[in-house]
Amino acid sequence: MTMNWEQLLCAERLGRRPAKSEEGRSAFYSDHDKITFSGAFRRLARKTQVHPLAANDHVHNRLTHSLEVACVGRTLGMRVGNALQARGDLPEPVLPTDIGDIVQASCLAHDIGNPPFGHTGEEAIRNWFQKEGRQYLEALTEAERDDIRLFEGNAQSLRVLTTLEYYQYEEGMRLTYATLGASIKYPWTATPSVQNQRPKNNKYGVFQTELDYFHEIAHHTGLLPVGEHWYCRHPLVYLMEAADDFCYCILDLEDGLEMGLLNWPEVYDILSSVIEPAQLAELEKNLARVDDGRKPAILRGKVIGALIDAGAEAFMAHQEDFLAGRVQGDLIALCEPKVRDAVAAAKDLARQRIFNHAQRVELEIGAYNTIGTLLSTLCGAVDALLGDPEQVTYKDNRVRALMGDNNFHPSVFAKEGSYKYQALMAVIDYISGMTDNYATNLAKQFNGMGQARF
Template sequence: MMNWEKLVNASRLGNRPAKVEKGRSPFNSDHDKIIFSGAFRRLAKKTQVHPLATNDHVHNRLTHSLEVACVGRSLGIRVGEKLQAANKLPAGVTAADIGDIIQSTCLAHDIGNPPFGHTGEAAIRSWFQKEGARFLEKLDPEEASDLKTFEGNAQGFRVITSSEYHPYDGGMRMTYATLASFIKYPWTSLPAASGKRPKSGKYGIYKSELSIFKEVADAVGLIRKKGDDWYCRHPFVALMEAADDFCYGILDLEDGLEMGILSWDEVYQILSPVLTQKDLTELEPELSKLRDGRKPPVIRGKVIDAYVEAAANAFLKHEEEFLNGDEIDLISKCDNGVAEAVRAAKDLAKTRIFTHPRKVELEIGSYSVMATLLEVMCNAVLEYSADPKKCSFKSKRVVDLIGPYTFDPRMDNHPDALTPQYIAIMRVIDFISGCTDHYATYLAKQFNGMGEAR
């Protein structure tokens, strides 16, 4: 069984001591590192649900992440208070610390997402499985699998541990507790692709960060599962996932209402059952005076509070199972009203919002954008990794754009048995997945000779 003493380990990646500062706990420091990072800032121009949205009122990845972090902080503090009341938190660890850990993981939970959201992920996978398969011929099966099944969660772990702040030397150098709580799928790509892991096709660790992952897992005491490089999840992952689901279950519907895809009656029918009769009696006179677009904020706070309390209670009820490393869907363990509301919201978004024609048109176009960038850049970096002196002029210019000094040093000296071709292509993945929707579209036009001067 895992224990809270190790699970809230405040030491930092690389066995660095906990960062103690005036007015800032080690977990506050994690939060601030994410907020000030370029990777986080670029989420402002990345798709949440609607690519290249012209309506400033709908969510992007940044506003979504900030809102998930708010819900996650409240949920973490609520759980922390309950653990503290039962004398289960280690000495010196407070409920606010738990809130900070969950808030940090929520802030970073989408930091590895490429342009165009989940469609961008699918476009990268599709290209490496088809047109780009020739670039993977010298890679080993694990490396090739990372690219053919590109995953934003694994890319996120790479961002916070490798590519941001201190490249290839600890990245953001966050605490072990926060890093472990970030990893939704603590296993690698190849067994996931063949359906040998709990979430088929989903994984959280690239081969390039495998040694880092093992360091984090051992530092917090994650339980090894039956299978290579497979551990159980940190219990706090469930809280981060719940906060994300709660926001999807409210804010995607608000975006649908804002864009005229959904009606208020549809939204209210899903959310109102989680409110008490007292809440409904107090709120409905106010709701009757407002136009539909102004109604969601009136009930949002109370709906979120109901969600948070239900999740906190469910977490404590199943604490022993989480500490045993069991696979548990926290939302399904919430009371029926909350679980049903989240499920119904997701179903409505899937059938009505995700199939909106404007969204579909732009998503189809994103495949061409990604294919253009991947073709040009992969060709260039493989030339460069083979022999920088024999690169074509075009490839040299592409490498100049990527940054000739931004490649992992293991490309020349690879003690982890990583092929240089894999390391080179992973730098392309860093570059492209770090692009905003707008910059990826602009760059694809430039590469095709159809761009505009800037």
């Protein structure tokens, strides 16, 4: 049993809506535009990529990272699309550019659910609910508790796309099934992943709130079922993931150079190893003409080109395995050794010399206090509002006014179904949508240390 490209590239939209036919714009490029114009995407400009609250404007944030990943993903997708068409595997009337558009859109959206302070923000939310905030989870089911105490930015991304943006609680952005399928990096739920029953432990891509949407996406794209609430990955996920990793391995090192944490020779030694020897002489001649500050940009183009070539070649060589759901690792693991080794070396250098830099560690520790202050204030007020009306304070009502009733699922104040879970998810939605700057300033306000902004 295998997947097929006709279903995988389904252009219908979430909610079983037919694909729109627009002059000059495919249904998949419409997805790209919807994501680009969303508030959640715009806020990535003030969210951490690697360095929280970086003062250097040349250092990447989540927005610039996502745009660059989308550029690499589009080219990688088109390269694969051309190869599929040449083999006669691309169904009519799909074009190679459609593959590029789907991968580009999924790349744009891959971090759209990340909270302030990036992965540190994720850990801070988990840490608070596992310690100070664990009492708020007592009335929830095991699956609901795991969604919150093991908060995952990837699952929040699917929630943003299908629930929160545009048509709130009514299919969200209403993207195509193909783009949504290609955006779900970990197509399973939380609880089995923390019980070591999934390919990636402690990683998952679907909250209980989006479970029905998840099954709808899987059904329309023909993803193969593997277990309960678990499907194999959409093949184009591997291209999105590879584009992300390719950008990480290059651009994290560029940021390290910009901040003076790395030196040019060690970066060049790692990245140039993926370039064909025949091209190195001309490259080094061009590099010799410029100062060190301009060298990364010249090297970058050659490296990205080599990585895209390797990624497309590996994908096509293993196409049947992707369609059969047999691939357990990532696309980079299937690339030629020099590419695998270079990506691994780049990540190792970044981990040793950038991620553990003292100033970054200091800011990460501060992020825990910021997130903790926000969660304590918001969860305490929301919990009171759902309890005895006689115990609700003026402060609780002011918190509700700050968040806005429109940010809560209709079941919350009607006290229907899993309304306490929905209420906590609304708090997490509110915080995860914040920028680093807003979260920091709001926590100061909550502590009585802020300044008036009007």
